[in-house]
Amino acid sequence: MRVAELSAAGALPDRRPTRDTQTQARGWLGKYFIEERSALVSELTQADGHSRDGVAPRIDFRGRIERAIVRGQLTASVNETVRETLSLDDTRFRARVARDAARHHERDDALCHPLLLNRWTRELNGMRTHVAERIGTSPKRIARVDAARVRDLAASAGSRRS
Known part of the structure; x- marks a missing residue:
């Protein structure tokens, strides 16, 4: 599906x-x-x-x-949603990635477009590093931290980073 x-x-x-x-x-x-x-x-x-x-x-x-x-x-069509996402500045793109990371059952499909994957990955890695610093661990160990705590911190990291 x-x-x-x-x-x-x-x-x-x-x-x-x-x-x-x-x-x-x-x-x-x-x-x-x-x-x-x-x-x-x-x-x-x-x-x-x-x-x-x-x-x-x-x-x-x-x-x-x-x-x-x-x-x-x-065959990955560049539709209007993809064009809009490509044109987002860093702050808006970061917020969109943070929303996507927080909503696992309602994913933002435009972020999966091949033209956006590298930027999306860089932003996710940046958020992971930011969250790891806030909770006092390394980014490599972030997977072991309680998932709910990471989601909460990721959402706040997406809205506070500049």
Whole structure:
């Protein structure tokens, strides 16, 4: 049932099979042959005249996701709710994530959209760190704390952080 809701909201990525052998091979290489992929990247980087120990280029995940949607490789529609959520400033986005975290049975499906997942994750991790500091523990131990206490503190952290 949850899969149907997320699919209807355009938040669930649907990886369509491809007939493009190059795309399929790259996918397998990246997923199953990590060492070989790293060696190939190093080889290609050196062939282009770049240092092997050079700084890795910054990956534009949002651009990659948008291109995958346009190409039909990822079917996650960008509806008005997603556009509005993308345009939220940090304070409003943080409040929306805090509301979503507090309401487990009424999830905000727009936050599951691929274009929002990284921002959502960063905000959740920030809240976890903030809550851990407030209750005097480390973020790694936060899972062991009473769930009701964490929910209450997360809700107050979302409304008080600036």
